[in-house]
Amino acid sequence: MSVRPFILAFCFLYTAAGFGQGVYVNEWKAIIQQNREDSASASAYNWLVFMGKDYGIPYTDTDAMIDKVLQISEHIHNKTQSSFALLNQALKMSGNGKYDTALYTANTAKDILSQTDTLKNDALLSVYYFTKGMILLPQGSFKEETLASFLKALTLSKKTNHPYLTAVCYSAVSKAYSYLRQFEHEIDNNKAFLAFALSAPVDSLILAKAYNNAGAAYLNAGDKTNAAKYFNDFEQLLPRLQSPYLVWLSYNNKAHRLMEDGQYSQSAANALQGIEIAKANNLSPFDKLATYYLLGYTHYLNNDFTKSRSYMDTTYMIAEGVGSKEYVMYAASGMAEIEGKLGNYKSAAEYLMLQLQLSDSISNERSKINANFLHIEYQSAQKEAQIKLQEASISKKNILNYILFGSAIALAAILLLSYRNYSSRQKLQQQRIAELETEKQLLATQSLLKGQEDERSRMAKDLHDGLGGMLSGVKLQLGAMKGNLILTEENGILFNNALHKLDESISEMRRVAHNMMPEALIKLGLQQALQDYCDGINASRTLTVNTGFYGLEHRMDAATEVTVYRIVQELVNNAVKHAAASNVLVQVMRQDQSLNITVEDNGKGFDATHWKEKHTAGLQNILSRVRYLGGRMDIQSQSGKGTSVFVECIIESNG
Numbered sequence: 001m002s003v004r005p006f007i008l009a010f011c012f013l014y015t016a017a018g019f020g021q022g023v024y025v026n027e028w029k030a031i032i033q034q035n036r037e038d039s040a041s042a043s044a045y046n047w048l049v050f051m052g053k054d055y056g057i058p059y060t061d062t063d064a065m066i067d068k069v070l071q072i073s074e075h076i077h078n079k080t081q082s083s084f085a086l087l088n089q090a091l092k093m094s095g096n097g098k099y100d101t102a103l104y105t106a107n108t109a110k111d112i113l114s115q116t117d118t119l120k121n122d123a124l125l126s127v128y129y130f131t132k133g134m135i136l137l138p139q140g141s142f143k144e145e146t147l148a149s150f151l152k153a154l155t156l157s158k159k160t161n162h163p164y165l166t167a168v169c170y171s172a173v174s175k176a177y178s179y180l181r182q183f184e185h186e187i188d189n190n191k192a193f194l195a196f197a198l199s200a201p202v203d204s205l206i207l208a209k210a211y212n213n214a215g216a217a218y219l220n221a222g223d224k225t226n227a228a229k230y231f232n233d234f235e236q237l238l239p240r241l242q243s244p245y246l247v248w249l250s251y252n253n254k255a256h257r258l259m260e261d262g263q264y265s266q267s268a269a270n271a272l273q274g275i276e277i278a279k280a281n282n283l284s285p286f287d288k289l290a291t292y293y294l295l296g297y298t299h300y301l302n303n304d305f306t307k308s309r310s311y312m313d314t315t316y317m318i319a320e321g322v323g324s325k326e327y328v329m330y331a332a333s334g335m336a337e338i339e340g341k342l343g344n345y346k347s348a349a350e351y352l353m354l355q356l357q358l359s360d361s362i363s364n365e366r367s368k369i370n371a372n373f374l375h376i377e378y379q380s381a382q383k384e385a386q387i388k389l390q391e392a393s394i395s396k397k398n399i400l401n402y403i404l405f406g407s408a409i410a411l412a413a414i415l416l417l418s419y420r421n422y423s424s425r426q427k428l429q430q431q432r433i434a435e436l437e438t439e440k441q442l443l444a445t446q447s448l449l450k451g452q453e454d455e456r457s458r459m460a461k462d463l464h465d466g467l468g469g470m471l472s473g474v475k476l477q478l479g480a481m482k483g484n485l486i487l488t489e490e491n492g493i494l495f496n497n498a499l500h501k502l503d504e505s506i507s508e509m510r511r512v513a514h515n516m517m518p519e520a521l522i523k524l525g526l527q528q529a530l531q532d533y534c535d536g537i538n539a540s541r542t543l544t545v546n547t548g549f550y551g552l553e554h555r556m557d558a559a560t561e562v563t564v565y566r567i568v569q570e571l572v573n574n575a576v577k578h579a580a581a582s583n584v585l586v587q588v589m590r591q592d593q594s595l596n597i598t599v600e601d602n603g604k605g606f607d608a609t610h611w612k613e614k615h616t617a618g619l620q621n622i623l624s625r626v627r628y629l630g631g632r633m634d635i636q637s638q639s640g641k642g643t644s645v646f647v648e649c650i651i652e653s654n655g
Helices: 021-033 039-050 059-076 079-095 099-113 121-139 143-157 163-179 183-199 204-220 224-241 244-260 264-280 285-301 305-322 325-341 345-393 396-484 489-516 519-523 526-540 558-578 617-628
Strands: 544-550 583-591 594-601 632-637 643-650
Touching (some): 021 039, 039 059, 039 079, 121 143, 204 224, 264 285, 526 544, 558 594
Antiparallel strands (some): 632 643
């Protein structure tokens, strides 16, 4: 059989507002179970759909999840999550063979994404190029464009803090190299992938992807020793992952390796087991397609042409159903040889003709490129010949003119280079001045914020220890006097009222001191301090504050914790004072050095088109603290639609 199957690179679907991996999967599931309609829920739905296959979410369940996130995104006017949902929808369409519709949907998502001022463009643009590659890949006619899309996705993913997204893009690049039969490049890519997986925070799924892809690359290149080593490492991780898709992949790998070793019966048994797992867990048609073709090829090598024809026919029907020209061509090639072996020469000729037509169609794009290149090369050669002929006919009397012309050009070039050199030095100097100004402003901001917090801490201590102690002493003295005085009933009431007012004054003084520097922030950390602050607002019954804190168990340095606390405090205070809201969502999420703050309310909102140009004191205070943390802030709001504030910072661990 002329078309040998190649082993699968592990590239289907992911995620990580996503930061990925098992812990966050559980947190996202917990968020959507709260049945809220906000950006956190929309983001959780999107990432769960994108990564569903790897984590055992049934292929058929994701349609309802996509519809849900589109509904939420429209309700809260969140274009970022809407575009992400459309990319997930495009991937589903591609999986069902609707490639034109899928590509149109993906491009629509990119158009929507370009209209937003989101802080997550690199991650979602990476998802877009990954999606585009996954749409082009099974069609077979766009192999170079597929590889270019995956490489673009990989480059963008490396700019994000999403290890899983980077892993998925590495896998996709490997698959593209496999389709192009460039196995040396596939091995080089997987070496880089494995180095990335081993250097990233421990994640069994990412490591499993890297081991499987390395094994596939070496087996495709004929290096069975290295292939066996990496496949064994991959299978060691399977029990802790509990993923039906990975189990199917493991059986498919075993079947391929056994076929390569000539153990055809054992190979077929493993392939059949893989198909049963794919059917039982509603895996995509492309998963079944690869295994059916492997079965047909194995039985052909074992000279069982009747079974081989049956499985090749199944491959042909599935490939036609999902629009995979590549696998239709493979199946047609197999059927041509099988029918020839069985003596059905007319049928064999028909399949052979179909294979040749598809082969021409798939290679047509590259043929056009090559033809254009040859045409341009020919035209260039013709022009060079004409130039040489003209140069030969030039008389000696024109040589001086050429020398003068050349001298003028050289002089102009020297002057131009001198000017460019001077201009470049000027630009570098201006850039250095701008950098120094930025450093100066940052230092001034740091000093100002530190001075403010030091003064707050000093005043809080003075109020609590000084004035608080004095007021408590006065209260005790008045209480002692009360027992030794004989008062009329009216004077007794006045005396008790005075004691009550004194109690209220002491409580108010302690509240003010606590707000200036909460004890919980110093002793118990950021998460407890924020929870206490939000609980205090809930206790006042002016509005309801819902909270979500993730990854704050480990302490940050004191200055960072105080700054984050002040940002949240100011944002919530704005919602209480100005938004006329009944519900506020406060979410602080940290992974590694990335810290995200989300504060949303259902209040009256405002026109946020030019919010950066507003110079209110509260907004400027928040921006100063965000810049102190080296972060960025985005505000989305419309009149009557509430307000959503998102802050993204890069912080350093404490120790």
